[in-house]
Amino acid sequence: MSYIDNLNLWKNAKDLEPELGAQFKAMSEQELLEAFSSDLEFGTAGLRGLIGPGTGKMNLYTIRRATLAFLQFLQKKYSLTDLKEKGVIIGHDNRHFSEKFAQEVAEIFASNGVKAILFHNNDLRPTPMVSYTIRKIGATAGVIITASHNSREYNGYKIYDHNGSQFLPVDTDVIGENYLKIKEEVFTLNLHPQPELLTFVSQTVEENYVEDVKAMQFYPGQKRNIKIVFSNLHGTSKDWTPRILRECGYDVIIVEEQFNNDPDFTYAPNPNPELAECFDLPIKYAQKHNADIIILNDPDADRLGIGIRQGDNSYYLMTGNETAPVLLEYLFSHYQKNNTLPTNGVMYNTFVTGNLSDKVAESYGVEVVKTLTGFKWIGDQMAKAPNQNRTFLFGFEEAYGYVLKDIVRDKDGIQASLVIAEACWYYHNLGKSFLDILNEQYEKFGYYYCNTVNLVRTGVEGPEIIKGMLKTLRENTLPALNGISCVKKEDYLTGLYNMPGQDLLKFYFADGSWFAVRASGTEPKIKFYFVCVDKSAQGAKTKMQLMYQELAEKYLNN
Incomplete structure (x- = not known):
């Protein structure tokens, strides 16, 4: 749909949700252009976007649209009996509107003959718990409302198959097609959920997860003589990771400022363990308590970042x-x-x-x-x-x-x-x-320096700038960087190594170094992954910096 079509869809809608309606009326022309010039698309992890009015934003109507599209897919894939008896697991994180969105998803399913299985009292849960529960109880699928490690302005919609794995493009492409066909009906839904189809995950299943995690220890029951500083970055592992660590005997020191489930992420504005700023507060705690290690989970608890104490009581932040x-x-x-x-x-x-x-x-x-x-x-x-x-x-x-x-x-x-x-x-x-x-x-094995460079390009023109960078690198020869010959270029767009196509390029160099480049599937950024090898750590790092500097100057002048 065009910008005008999308905009008129909202202008002509009756009884817009009051808060969204008020925001919509107050939007400037530039804000309208950014919110309605496109639709959110299913990317590498479902839907993810800024919260607010518009077809390109995360809101109640986007959630309805996604759920109806997913429902159509499930109704073709599974029998009515399976959907009614096995159902769909539904979880959410601590973000603004996540609980409300999860409840809406549940009511849409339960109004259409599908068992909706929420976590107790529709309370928040870590993303791994959704994957675990699907397989544990034999559900047909799962949904979690989360934007993972993004800042507070974002939310998202992630879907899982019966194996507890995120759906592949062969399925999300179909769901995406359904999504684009759904328009006016999201504004006129009249839901009547069947009470017997609104159910909850047994707390026994959640305790099974805890026990299965604890069973991963090689040395259970032994005295632990290290100190751990832990932060959940305001997110969902609050009641899980510290509990498990303590029950296994560890001395866990909580970063109190980042512990509560704050949707504004007051003390972790960019709650991504990849970012050094997330460790600022934890490092202060670690230095105060002479901790051996810092452990961070991101808000939906699917990631982990660590800091290791060095001899001078500083902490080295290890990459993935x-x-x-x-x-x-x-x-x-x-x-x-x-x-x-x-x-x-x-x-x-x-x-x-x-x-x-x-x-x-x-x-x-x-x-x-x-x-x-x-x-x-x-x-x-x-x-x-x-x-x-x-x-x-x-x-x-x-x-x-x-x-x-x-x-x-x-x-x-x-x-x-x-x-x-x-x-x-x-x-x-x-x-x-x-x-x-x-x-x-x-x-x-050799000194490898790995570094990911993220270039963010926001606004309406952002996607085109990113496409332009990829086009330049795809169509031009890259003979060398930093004087090191490029010996091979791989283009994954049409599929390599028995995998489907992906908009990914990879360049190999004569010394064993390489870099890959791709656009993010869920954020307005292009990512460059460098891996440089040398006889020393500093040599590998310097090599990477010089290679990227030349790449940026010659090929990325957008």
Whole structure:
């Protein structure tokens, strides 16, 4: 639909929700243009956008539109009996309107013969809990209202299949087509939910999750002699991660300012563990209490960030590409020690993750399988693994997302937190820190410097600027950067390595370095993933900086 069509749809709607209606009437011409020039699209993680009036924003009518589109898809995929008896799990985070949106989703399903299964009292829950519960009770699908690590202005709509994995494009494309066809009806819904179809997840299932996470320990019941500073960044792991850590014997110090479920994220305005600013308060707590490690979950608890104490009582913030190899070493060495390392073990990561984790896995005889970006691809591979005679051992993205046990088929910052804590305790008792383990890996496999550069381009023209950058890199030859020859260029648009197409480019250089570039599926940004290798840490970092500087000057002048 055109800008005018979208705008008229709202202008002609009767009885707009009062708060939205008032905001709509007060919008400037520029605000109207940004809100109605496009529709939200299903991206790498469903829908995500700024909260507010408009077809391109997250609001009550966008939620209705998405749910009706999803409902049409489910009604074609499943029998009426399955939908009525197995139902759909519905969760939400702590954001503005999340509870209201989740209730609306539930009432739409329950008004159309589908069992809607909310969490107790429609209370907030971590995203991993939705994935876990779907499989635990055999639901047909799941929905969670969340914008993950985005700032308070955002909300989102994420959907899961019966395997507890995010849907793949083969399905979301169909749902997206349904979505675009749904128009006026979102303003005239007359819901009559059947009371027997509005139900709640058994609290026994939630306790099963806790026990399954605790069962991941190699040394249960042993005295823990490390201190952990923990922050949930105002989000949903508040009642889960600290509880599990404490029940496993850890001394957990809460960052009080960031503990309450504040939808304004007052003390964590950009609640993304990838950002150093999220650690400012936790580091003060850690220094005060002489903590060994800082653990952060993002607001929907699917990610994890850590800070490790150094000798001068400062804290080193480890990236995803640094955390994963350390986790792998801890897990695989213990599987090997316990004679539980399978001969058909597999680790999944993406085409944009660093090389060090691959080297560690392969040194233990574990197969490495690469997927497209977006954890849904890893979840899909996890579901297929048994039929491929593979045993899942680990999955991760460089963007601080890990899954260590196949109880969840999405990123799980809660299970990762517990294993990180035990690994920290284990190496502490050997007189080592994570940085020691990481440096041992560098000495063995080479120094890799991994850095992701995000360029944000907002406004109506933002998407076109991003498309222009990708077009330039796709159509032009890139002979060298920083004097290092480019030896290969991969274009994933039409599909490579038995994976569907994705708008991703990857450039390989003669020294073993590479960079990849793609547009975010849920935010107005283009992402550059650099992995540079050298004989020293500083050499690898300097190489990356010089390569990006030349790339920006010659090819990214938008």
